[in-house]
Amino acid sequence: MTRLNFEILHWYEINKRNLPWRNTKNPYFVWLSEIILQQTRVDQGLPYYEKFIAQYPTIFDLAKASEKNILKDWQGLGYYSRARNLHYTAKKIVQSYHGIFPSTFDEILLLKGIGRYTAAAIASFCFDEQIAVLDGNVYRLLSRIFDIDLPVNVSKNQVEFEKIANEFLDKTNPGNFNQAMMEFGALQCKPVSPNCSSCPLRIYCLSYKNETVAFRPVKLKKQKIRKRFFIYWVLEKDGNVLLRRRLENDIWKMLYEFPSSEFPNQKEQENFVSRFLQFPQKTFKHILSHQHITATFIAIEDVSGFSFPDSDWIASESISDFPMHRLMTRYLEQRNH
DNA sequence: AATGCGGGGGT
DNA sequence: ACCCCAGCATT
Numbered sequence: 001m002t003r004l005n006f007e008i009l010h011w012y013e014i015n016k017r018n019l020p021w022r023n024t025k026n027p028y029f030v031w032l033s034e035i036i037l038q039q040t041r042v043d044q045g046l047p048y049y050e051k052f053i054a055q056y057p058t059i060f061d062l063a064k065a066s067e068k069n070i071l072k073d074w075q076g077l078g079y080y081s082r083a084r085n086l087h088y089t090a091k092k093i094v095q096s097y098h099g100i101f102p103s104t105f106d107e108i109l110l111l112k113g114i115g116r117y118t119a120a121a122i123a124s125f126c127f128d129e130q131i132a133v134l135d136g137n138v139y140r141l142l143s144r145i146f147d148i149d150l151p152v153n154v155s156k157n158q159v160e161f162e163k164i165a166n167e168f169l170d171k172t173n174p175g176n177f178n179q180a181m182m183e184f185g186a187l188q189c190k191p192v193s194p195n196c197s198s199c200p201l202r203i204y205c206l207s208y209k210n211e212t213v214a215f216r217p218v219k220l221k222k223q224k225i226r227k228r229f230f231i232y233w234v235l236e237k238d239g240n241v242l243l244r245r246r247l248e249n250d251i252w253k254m255l256y257e258f259p260s261s262e263f264p265n266q267k268e269q270e271n272f273v274s275r276f277l278q279f280p281q282k283t284f285k286h287i288l289s290h291q292h293i294t295a296t297f298i299a300i301e302d303v304s305g306f307s308f309p310d311s312d313w314i315a316s317e318s319i320s321d322f323p324m325h326r327l328m329t330r331y332l333e334q335r336n337h
Numbered sequence: 338a339a340t341g342c343g344g345g346g347g348t
Numbered sequence: 349a350c351c352c353c354a355g356c357a358t359t
Contacts, residue, residue: 038354042353043346085357115355155338156338193348289344291342326344
């Protein structure tokens with residue numbers, strides 16, 4: 001145990017948040033929490049975790065649920081493939097493992113929806129395996145402590161970071177140390193304006209010494225944002241509304257929405273919309289990490305002789321039974337006012 | 338090795 | 349406008 005390890009563990013004992021998945025070694029609970037927390041802040045994921053634990057107390061409950069209901073409970077959290085893989089893996093563990101969660105990194109890694117981070121987290125938290133987790137917090141913390149200028153988002157460098165992380169790992173209690181590393185990154189060694197002035201690692205931190213804290217971790221380029229232009233048809237007839245499910249390999253796969261059309265650019269969308277000014281319209285700008293969507297909802301009451309393939313009439317009052325994406329719920333919230 | 342996948346919060 | 353978040357699957 002180095003002085004650095006000790007300082008991190010000491011800081012953790014004093015500053016750690018009391019989170020429900022920290023009070024258990026049940027791999028089902030830990031797995032569920034880790035899937036929810038992938039690319040998701042604790043504050044955002046916590047209510048979903050509580051809901052899933054209440055709704056599906058065991059992996060058997062999750063396995064026998066319908067994908068539709070699981071997606072419904074996941075609604076609003078994003079990255080919906082997480083929910084589909086969660087369901088797939090629950091069924092897999094019940095059918096092939098008699099409901100017993102595999103207990104080693106190598107076995108856990110084979111499960112769908114579980115990569116190197118999540119496998120290491122479950123193996124170390126639940127089964128005390130000596131393997132370091134490597135998430136955004138740990139990349140940042142290691143980059144700063146050792147002033148590493150290797151880009152963290154280049155897969156070749158992942159091997160090097162894993163080597164460093166596993167050497168750094170406190171082998172006496174790997175699960176606790178892994179959580180301490182992530183908590184330290186999340187609360188103390190924050191991405192922007194880290195709290196160096198009160199940092200117990202300051203005297204050991206090479207990037208602090210070299211005044212490169214603000215430039216660590218190094219990341220290569222940024223992804224380009226795609227702009228998209230949608231029309232949504234809100235078609236109603238006899239208290240029913242037309243709904244369809246997105247089956248394409250695209251955003252919001254398997255979620256429900258109104259029938260839609262897409263346009264290649266803003267001009268074509270505006271030209272089209274302008275032909276329907278006699279109907280109520282509402283336009284939303286919806287921001288995803290990787291796409292900026294402009295969507296115009298056109299409401300036509302009592303349509304007749306209008307039909308869309310691959311869509312179905314749904315009773316208006318039961319629309320909330322269907323898992324939908326955030327753009328849909330934004331429209332529905334606005335419409336109810 | 339590079340790209341796509343949500344939504345919320347921060348600066 | 350840009351970054352970040354308890355990453356992963358696909359190509």
